Amino acid sequence: MKRMKKSFRALGTINSITVTYDEATEYKVIDSLEVIKAKVLKLDDLLSVFKETSEISQINAASKDLIHVHQDTYNIIAKSIEYSEISGGAFDITTRPLSKLWGIGKKGEYIPSEHEICEAKCFVNFEDIIVAEKPARIGLRKSGQAIDLGSIAKGYAADEAKRILVENNISEAVINFGGSVIVMGDEKKVGIQNSEKRTGIPMGVLKVKDKAIVTSGWYERYFIKDGQRYHHIIDPRTGMPADTGISSITLIGSSAMELDALTTVVFVLGMEAGLQLLERYQLEGIFVSKEQNVFITKGLKDKFEFIKEKESSEYETINTKS
Ligand code: AMP
Numbered sequence: 001m002k003r004m005k006k007s008f009r010a011l012g013t014i015n016s017i018t019v020t021y022d023e024a025t026e027y028k029v030i031d032s033l034e035v036i037k038a039k040v041l042k043l044d045d046l047l048s049v050f051k052e053t054s055e056i057s058q059i060n061a062a063s064k065d066l067i068h069v070h071q072d073t074y075n076i077i078a079k080s081i082e083y084s085e086i087s088g089g090a091f092d093i094t095t096r097p098l099s100k101l102w103g104i105g106k107k108g109e110y111i112p113s114e115h116e117i118c119e120a121k122c123f124v125n126f127e128d129i130i131v132a133e134k135p136a137r138i139g140l141r142k143s144g145q146a147i148d149l150g151s152i153a154k155g156y157a158a159d160e161a162k163r164i165l166v167e168n169n170i171s172e173a174v175i176n177f178g179g180s181v182i183v184m185g186d187e188k189k190v191g192i193q194n195s196e197k198r199t200g201i202p203m204g205v206l207k208v209k210d211k212a213i214v215t216s217g218w219y220e221r222y223f224i225k226d227g228q229r230y231h232h233i234i235d236p237r238t239g240m241p242a243d244t245g246i247s248s249i250t251l252i253g254s255s256a257m258e259l260d261a262l263t264t265v266v267f268v269l270g271m272e273a274g275l276q277l278l279e280r281y282q283l284e285g286i287f288v289s290k291e292q293n294v295f296i297t298k299g300l301k302d303k304f305e306f307i308k309e310k311e312s313s314e315y316e317t318i319n320t321k322s
């Protein structure tokens with residue numbers, strides 16, 4: 001068996017696909033990886049808030065007008081609204097005015113005033129997204145409102161990559177789009193990131209087979225001021241970085257897009273409400289508290305282990321039943 005890895009930048013992250021294959025199918029693997037790269041670059045062109053010509057930028061710039069959109073843009077936004085509804089607004093793709101105000105990962109250490117937060121919050125409301133079908137069109141009710149798909153686009157793209165591989169009869173692969181991971185084929189070990197350290201250093205490994213596995217953490221984009229960490233996941237209700245005692249959440253299920261949205265939801269709602277969601281969507285999860293305590297759902301008990309550095313550590317198992 002041979003192995004091929006393709007990596008490229010898009011969606012504000014590094015995306016990689018690793019395929020294990022039989023030599024006789026090499027031409028098909030090369031083709032499929034090209035098709036995936038083209039698809040993800042196209043998604044970036046459609047969805048990026050940083051590209052002026054993207055459909056999202058057009059929607060954000062238009063006041064009230066509906067913009068004709070590609071089916072992918074439509075699908076992601078329609079799904080995002082569903083996640084907003086099921087989370088009581090904890091997930092909200094219109095948080096951009098708040099993210100922009102905080103500028104986490106951009107301006108440096110800027111803490112907005114209550115007044116500024118209050119003003120930005122007026123523009124945040126997923127119910128102001130106007131969705132029209134046949135042909136697909138999207139708009140925003142108030143000028144000043146803005147959509148940002150940063151919390152769901154990578155998951156959507158990873159699911160698309162899987163679809164392309166499956167269509168081409170490629171069954172052994174690992175897709176990793178900036179923390180939105182899909183494992184296909186035989187059981188594989190996936191590193192679970194340490195929320196204390198820089199991206200890329202795992203605290204443990206999880207054995208997974210044919211699953212999507214997505215992590216959201218407070219280490220991705222943040223700054224620390226006066227001992228307080230300000231990170232990129234915003235609670236739309238307070239306008240502040242979510243502070244529910246979680247520093248990282250990993251969810252294991254079948255759709256990377258669903259997990260990408262729900263990790264954000266769990267981060268905002270906290271562990272108790274998060275466990276109810278896991279139950280409802282039949283997902284397993286690994287929670288890391290701010291104090292670095294690790295909680296894993298029962299179904300992962302024999303599948304998770306700490307790596308050397310944390311050998312003496314212990315985790316607690318939890319039931320999803322609340
Ligand atoms: P993720 O990396 O999947 O955790 O998504 C975080 C990104 O989603 C942030 O960088 C923001 O662009 C956006 N975001 C922040 N807070 C929310 C929220 N409450 N709902 C939806 N998207 C959010």
Ligand code: MG
Pocket residue numbers: 150151152216259260261262263264
């Ligand atoms: Mg997410």
